[in-house]
Amino acid sequence: MKAIFKREMLSYFTTMTGYVFIGVFMFLSSLFFSMEMFKNRVGSVTGIMPMCMVILMLLLPIITMRLFAEEKAEKTDQLLLTAPVKVSEIILGKYFAAFSVFLISTAATLPYVFVAAIWGDIAIGETFASYAGYVLFGALLTAIGLFISCLTENQVVAAVLTYGVTLLLFFSSWLNTGIWAVDYIIRFFSISEWNESFSMGVIAPSGVVYYLSFTFLFLLLSMRQIESRRWR
Amino acid sequence: MIEIKNLCKSYGDKKAVNSISFNVQKGEILGLLGPNGAGKSTTMNMITGYISISAGCVLVNGVDVLENPMEAKKMIGYLPEQPPLYKEMTVWEYLSFVYDLKKVKLNMSKKEHIEDVLKTVSITDVKNRKIKNLSKGYKQRVGFAQALIGKPEILILDEPTVGLDPNQIMEIRDVIRSLKNEHTIIFSTHILSEVCAVCDRVVIINEGVIACEKAKEEIQIEELEKIFYTLNVKGGSLNEGDI
Structure with missing residues (x-):
């Protein structure tokens, strides 16, 4: 797993992918932060979290789309699958590499917290909780992206499908069918709905369980997908 | 060293490899010869565990590649x-x-x-x-x-000389020969002379079945050419007007 993690990280930072992702994310998030700070006169970072999530949904496929699609297109998966490593090690190595790039981009927003702490008035608990929610959200998005990348050998298809799925899951809480049961189910699967308590400063166990279990589910599906391909 | 018993691979109704059996001894260079699409790569992909086996089994040093893939993969370079x-x-x-x-x-x-x-x-x-x-x-x-x-211990080389210039081909062949003492090698090609130049034994595959298996001493170019060229034109016939 370590070898794969190292190679993926090297790949993110020897090609432009990692830098572009982190750079564009920092630019956009800082833009929204300064607007919040100077125009709306709000000295906290929790307000920009929903915006960060939207930016993340638009940018994260850039780092997840290549994870397996590229291996298949370049036939380098032959090396991985004929080496004495388990499929789970391959998947986890790749997942943690992409997740680490996401964490670096998240860490790059920490200066905003210091700025807000100096000139604004931030609630530590609320900030911490919203960051926890944001990281869990990112963990799930990365897993969804990785799974979709396992389905195809075309990176563009992987990215577009990831947009489709994540945007649907994000905005599904806006859907209103009028039928209580259907709305309840849709809301249950909404990745934004579960983040609301975090942004209010509450680390709800149910939210943590939701994000972690769905992340785990998508990692498991990715492993199954890679294993099942050999049987076709 | 490597035992392959009744190996099969089907894609839907199509049988890419149909009940292939052969053995490779320690320190031997075995050539898998056959036209494109004969099932050489499929066979190699099954031995290395890249794709699954529909039927039959592959034993590498007595280790079944399906039952104990980790151990088998450690012994193979592909x-x-x-x-x-x-x-x-x-x-x-x-x-x-x-x-x-x-x-x-x-x-x-x-x-x-x-x-x-x-x-x-x-x-x-x-x-x-x-x-x-x-x-x-x-x-x-x-x-x-x-x-x-x-x-x-085992090297599996799928058409290692394809697309190289004549000098490079000679070099790669020399490398393969030099590795013989330390490794057991299965090596595929569709070039007849290459088999004679490098291999100890040859297995000819066509349309997923073994057409012929011979030791190097028994290999006679004329005979092989006959089989090989017969294989290539099989499945279609030409009329005078087509040429």
């Missing part, structure tokens, strides 16, 4: 038809990654081993260059080097 190269890496970074990936344990250091492998396939001079900037011949050799990492 060069697929298209070398699995990460083009943004340098040759050294790539081989170092393969070393870690295969969890190699040898009584020499990682650096020494990689230097050794680089020397074997004569690519020491390009070790710090990015793979994407190398010529096809060099890329092929980097792929070859990758298979040699970890000193696997």
Whole structure:
């Protein structure tokens, strides 16, 4: 797993992918932060979290789309699958590499917290909780992206499908069918709905369980997908 | 060393490999010969565990590749038809990654081993260059080097000389011959003379079945040519007007 993690990280930072992702994310998030700070006169970072999530949904496929699609297109998966490593090690190595790039981009927003702490008035608990929610959200998005990348050998298809799925899951809480049961189910699967308590400063166990279990589910599906391909 | 028993692979109704059986002895170079699409790569992919086996079994040193894939894979170095190269890496970074990936344990250091492998396939001079900037011949050799990492007992080489110029072909053949003492080698090709130049024994595959199996001493070019050319035209006939 370590070898794969190292190679993926090297790949993110020897090609432009990692830098572009982190750079564009920092630019956009800082833009929204300064607007919040100077125009709306709000000295906290929790307000920009929903915006960060939207930016993340638009940018994260850039780092997840290549994870397996590229291996298949370049036939380098032959090396991985004929080496004495388990499929789970391959998947986890790749997942943690992409997740680490996401964490670096998240860490790059920490200066905003210091700025807000100096000139604004931030609630530590609320900030911490919203960051926890944001990281869990990112963990799930990365897993969804990785799974979709396992389905195809075309990176563009992987990215577009990831947009489709994540945007649907994000905005599904806006859907209103009028039928209580259907709305309840849709809301249950909404990745934004579960983040609301975090942004209010509450680390709800149910939210943590939701994000972690769905992340785990998508990692498991990715492993199954890679294993099942050999049987076709 | 390698026992292959009634190996089959089906894709839907189509049988890509149909009940192939052969053995490879320790220290032997076995040539898999056959036209394109005969099932050579499929057979090799099954031996290395890349794709599943529909029926039959492959034993590597007595280890079943389906029952104990981790143990079997440790003994095999594989060069697929298209070398699995990460083009943004340098040759050294790539081989170092393969070393870690295969969890190699040898009584020499990682650096020494990689230097050794680089020397074997004569690519020491390009070790710090990015793979994407190398010529096809060099890329092929980097792929070859990758298979040699970890000193696997068995080497499986899928058309290692395809697309190379005549000099490079001679070099690769020399490398293969030089490896004979330490490794057991299965090597596929569709070039008849190559088999005679390199292999101890030859298995000819056509349309997923074994058409002929012979030791080197028994190989007679004329006879092989007859089989080979018969294989190539089988399945269609030409009328005078078509030519």
